Amino acid sequence: MNPRTLLKQFLRDYKWAYGFSILTIIASEFINVQFPHILGKFTDALQAHRLTFHDVVVYALLLFVVGVVYVLLYGIGQYRNGKFGRDFEYLLRRRLFEHWELLSTEYFRLKSIGDLLNHAMNDVQQVREALAGGVNILTNAIFLLVATLVMTFTTVSAKLTVVSIIPLLFIPFFIIWLGPRIRFASRRVQEGLSDMSELTEESFSSIRLIKATANEPVETARFQERVDEIVKRQLTLFRRSALFQSFIPTMSSISFAIALLYGGYLALSGQIRLGSFVAFTLYLGLLVQPLQQIGFVINNFQRASASLARLQILLDEKPSITDAPNPLDVQTLVGDIRVDLSSFQYRDATEPVLRDIEFHIKPGQTLGIVGRTGSGKTTLVNLLPRIFDPPANSIFIDGHDIRELPLATLRQSIAYVPQDGFLFSTSIGVNISFGDADATMEQIERAAKAACVYDDIMAFPDGFDTVIGERGVTLSGGQRQRTAIARAFLKQVPILIMDDSLSAVDMKTEKRIIEALEKVRQTRTTIIIAHRLSAVRHADQILVIEDGQIAEQGTHDELIALDGLYAKTYHMQQEGEVLVQ
Incomplete structure (x- = not known):
């Protein structure tokens, strides 16, 4: 559902609640316009010397009651509409997040995270402010304008009203001319903020590299360049907004001048009472206020319209990887994997990254x-859970083309340890149980022991309740990898993929993990990507990938006997291990 449809649906669902809130604001304004009328009556009575102390008290109480009732009614309307705006903000942000979760990995390869976050924060906020504050102010302005005109026409002078508001009639035409220009400038500012967010997110993610290479001045200069561009765009927006806001007071000043001249003449000639003239000057102030508010609201609506258009583009994105139109009715998989891939290339690439890949792994x-x-190793294993979509009839699990399997069934059947061993900013225990939220503490501890990270965890004061920073920054590289491995061990699924997930552990720890893995993999189909050949030497089959193709294939002993690339690499690593020992 796109944001405009979502907004319409939200307004339909809350139409009676919104209606009540708007009615309270309308009532408050009809109460508010009684203030000049009462003050005009008081002035007439004062001029005629008909006031007693009791009358003064009555007029004072009337004005007090008008003020209190106005504040109560207007406050109720403001609060309720503000709450509805916050509700829609929450709904829209949740809808955005849910939509992003459905999009394919390919989308995020081409998009900046900083830009997406700017959409979720600034653009949604602009829409919320227009929906909550804008509706409040617009409702207040329209009905204050109507109520004031009704009072001036019926209680003061129709002629004075018509003549005085002539300059104000130019305001709508000015709004129509300048409004689109404000909307364009606002969109440019939002785009600039997205660029700044993108750079900030990138810099924070690479802060270790920046500090290690003393590149802080370079990053600061890049940031300054983005900020300068935002300032230029904001100044353009401010100039147009200032022109917009200054035009209305100018017209109102002309109206006041006309009112003083013509109203003074009518009062001096006895055509209207002094109290009516005093009341009209107050009414004229009330007339200017809603026109200024309408200008402010339209300015906000122009910005919100630009933000809504940007959100529309986001929510119109479709995931490139989805279930087949009629997916197979398969609920469980065993783990028999057969690959017959002639070629695969990324959408934005000009050359295939994989060619002529063929192998078969039994459960x-x-x-x-x-x-x-x-060489294409990670790309190959990313095709299995359809992180990237392989060609049809190229990868089969249990004899089924994976493109015909339900995505949920396919991905829930795979435990995947990525290269970076990504961890979330929560406790270690929650990170390990990420793939199985119902896991018991005993199961979590068993997985941690199998991954050789249990002792490290227990060395922390809070053990498994230790909260780690973003991406597990408080852990060492080896601890992060082993925690990610524990998460995969805990998930009871038929297929286990480990993508170079032992690179940050020492050789002794690697051997202990491989020993534990030998027990785990007896019931799973396991794929291990590694640079250290000791991690794969016990595999039933080994692929040597070179430039996206299978250069060598066989068991460890067969590849050693072949005396090719694998054998040379193995002997070099063996010599290195001897030197280390």
Whole structure:
């Protein structure tokens, strides 16, 4: 559901509640316009010397009651509409997040996280302010304007009213001319804020590299450049907004001048009473106020319209990877994997990254994948859970083309340890149980022991309740990897993928993890990507990937006997281990 449809649906659902809030604001304004009328009556009585102390008290009480009732009614309307605006803000942000969760990984490869966050924060806030504050002010302005005109026409002078408001009639035409220009300038400011958010997010993510290379001045200069551009765009918006806001007071000043001249003449000639003239000057102030408010609201609506258009683009995005029109009715998988991939390339690439990949793993077997950095190993395993979509009839699990399987069934059947071992900013225990929220503490501890991270966790004062920073920044690289491995061990699924997830652990710890893995993988189909060949030497089958193709294939002993790339790499690593020992 796009934001405009969502807004319409929200307003339909809350129409009676909104109606009540608007009625309280309308009532408050009809109460408010009684103030000049009462003060005019008081002035006439004062001029005629008909006032007693009792009358003064009555007029004072009347004005007090008008003020109190106005504040109560207007306050109720303001509060309720403000609450509805917050409700819609929450609904829209939740809808955005849910939509982003559905989009494919390909989308996030091409989008800046900072830009997306700017949408979720600034654009949604602009819409909320227009919906809550804008509706309040617009309702107040329209009905204050109507109520004031009714009072001036019926209690003062129709002629004086018509002549005095002539300059004010130019305001709507000015709004129509300048409004689109404000909307365009507002959109440019939002785009600038997105650029700044993108750079900020990028800099914070790479803060260690920036400090290690003493590049703080470079980053500061880049940030300053973005900020300067935002300032230029904001000044353009402020100039147009200032012109917009200054035009209304100018017209109101002309109206006041006309009212004083013509109203003074009518009062001096006896055509209207002095009290009516005093009341009209107050009414004229009330007339200017809603016109200024209408200008302010339209200015806000122009900004909100630009933000709504940007949100519309976001929510119109469709996931590139979805269930087939008629997915197979498969609820569980065993883990028999067969790959017959002629080629695969990314959408934004000009050359295939994988070519002629063919292998078969039976349930409970282990496949090792080795190769140089950038050879296509991670891309290959990312095709299995359809992080990226493979061509049709190229990858099969249990004899089914994975493109025909329900996405939920496919992905729930795979435990995946990515290269970076991503961790969330919560407790270690919650991170381990991420794939199985119903896991018991005993199961979590068992998984941690199998991943050789239990002792590290228990060394923290709060143990498994230790809260780690964003991306697990408080843990070492090895601890992060082992925690991610524990999370995968805990998830009881038929397929386990480990993408170079032992690179940050020492050789002794690696051996202990592999020993634990031998027990785990007896009931799982396991795929291990590694640079250290000791992690895959016990695999049932090993692929050596070179430039996106299978250069060598076989068991450890077969590849050693082949005396090719695998054998040379293995002997070099063996010599290195001897030197380390």
